Amino acid sequence: MTRLHVKAWLLAGIGIILLATGYLFVSLPVRIHAQEAQESQAVQNAMPSEPTGDNSFCLVCHADSDATATLDDGTTLHVGVDPSVLEGSVHGAGNEQGALGCVDCHGTDAFPHDDPLPQSARAYTVQASLMCTNCHVEQTENLADGVHYTAITDGNLNSASCVDCHGSHDIQPPDEPREKISETCGDCHTSVFTEYRDSVHGEALFEGDPNVPTCVDCHGVHGIQHPTTALFRNRSPELCAECHADTELMEEYGISTYVFESYLTDFHGTTVQLFNQTDPNVPTNKAVCYDCHGVHNIAEASADKSRVVRENLLETCRECHPDASADFPDSWVGHFPPSLDNHPLMFLVDLFYDILIPVVVGGFLFLIATDIIRRIRKMFSGRSAE
């Protein structure tokens, strides 16, 4: 009976994930960024049943924190739980839905347990994540679209599952404090995290800045898309623009919001934006924001270590333009509108044509108008003559 029970739970979990995947494919445009970062962490559907806060029965054995089971592959599964840890977690006493009991997640595999043991401790961890999907439906749906889940279904059990990021019995809010988000990613993505921590965004995050992006603001949370696809690349300028074209937000930092618009009017930006809007899945070699500014190591544009500061710009250009001459970087107008101070010749040529075009075309139109007047007059005089 109990064996059937666990199977039913598993099947239900897998069913939900499959349905969610199907639903996502037919109904949702591919998301690449962090709308869902703000998604409610609250539970979306009702508890399958009322939480059963009483764990005394299970704790008869499982309160022994040294309790272990040895699995087929020789790994050790720790089956002891400190009840105070669960009590202090988001699922404990403070849970709005009521404190969860063991069986709310683990099911009622009544004693003596006769379910087959998992293959390995790791397999159990991954499998245990299915428990989360019962209540956290929206996160599960997003997850089905993301790289971590895909990697797991492709057989890589090292890919992150729910508990790898959130913990298990000791789950705390994932974003308190905010830098905890990026630290969590950094547990596995160490080198990326190290780069990020020293970037302009990372440094500000650890100084308590509430606006700078954490990992999930660019990559998404559960539905993390692969950041090396053409789609991600083509859409990335809009991703940066979400903050950098926001006048109110940038005002705090004294950063120009003209950066996005000026990028779009430039050769690189025009092309990338066209790809983004017409062939988002086709790769382009034209530069996006992070090709010049850097990705995780992005620095303030005027900083010595910046990839785009004058001293380093040629080297940055040469990554895509290997033959670039010393004067080549000057052909980049910068993110400022041309004026008498910034690229004056460009400003003057623009002004010249702003005058020349109306004068020439206006002149032609004037001549045409006189021709029309003559023809109208001729028509009338011709008629009166008849």
Added chain:
Amino acid sequence: MAENIQTNATAQSAEPQQSYRRFGPGQRFEHVVLLVTFTGLAVTGLPQTYAEYGWAKALIDLMGGIESIRVIHRILATILMAEAIYHGGILTYKLFVLGRKATMIPGFRDLKDVLQWIAFNLGLRQEHPHLPRYNFGEKAEYLAVIWGTVIMVITGFMMWNPIATTNFLPGSAVPVARVAHGAEALLAVLSIITWHMWNVHIRRFNRAMFTGNLPLDAMEEEHGEELEQILAGHVDEDPPREVIAKRNMYFFPYAFIVGTLLVLGLIFFVTFEDTAITTVDPAVVVEAPDVVEVSAEDGVAETGAEVWASLNCNECHGENAEGGEGRLNVALANTSLTFDEFVAAVRRGPADMKAYSVRDVSDLDLAHLYAWLQSQ
């Protein structure tokens, strides 16, 4: 206007109007090349300048995307430049071998013609000015095409070969070229839509560029002076055959050398530079890291001592892991735990001890700790 068309129709049905030779097959051919390349360049070029607008995006999409229209644009530009070289050769031949007059040079009389024409149109003058073989309107168009082509070729070169350009011009010249190229294109297209359309399509459909001939009434209005000269029996005669033959001896070697140089220049122009790499290196793929298998043997006792201090283990477990005074008076020196059990305990946080995640201490550091504990 309607009256004119009627007159034409009547005249044509009764007896065909006398018409006058205006353009030879070569000129008509050049016009078709210009017509096709100009239109194609405008249709593929303007959407690039105005790419932020919906109509431009629709056009670009229709023509196969931005990279494809850039290729089309460059092919058409190459044809137009070849045509310009050919035109230069023909022009030189006509001027210096056949000794024809340079009928396209603008002068004071053209200004006079314009003013008289305006005055006539407004009824301030009774007589339509008698216009020469190429009147002020045609000169304006022809010279605008020359001016425009020169500007477009120069600025086009700078955009096509920005690295070469910055070898002899300051870098800021490249965006200047981009601005000028787009603005000049707009000027050219607007001029064609207004001046050219009105003069040869709307006011009267002038077929001379396709048939080669212009009927009498159009000649009277648009080339009165030339018509008078023709009627007076004045004909531009080519020089005697032997003079032409002698001039050809100079012309053809010259034309061959200059033509070859220009064509080589054109090939240089269109193939000179690989401005950028064709594909961007894919970003470094972050593979899901393998779980690092750390074993007890990886631990170094000395490092473990540092870890012991940095994690403040001593506060509960004692300076030398002999057991401390806190609530957790647990001695760990020479622990009987296996390494796996030790790691599991630290991660789990038994009893009142804090759980240490991989964020707090790595598996390798735990191996160092374990090694140190074993040595105590």
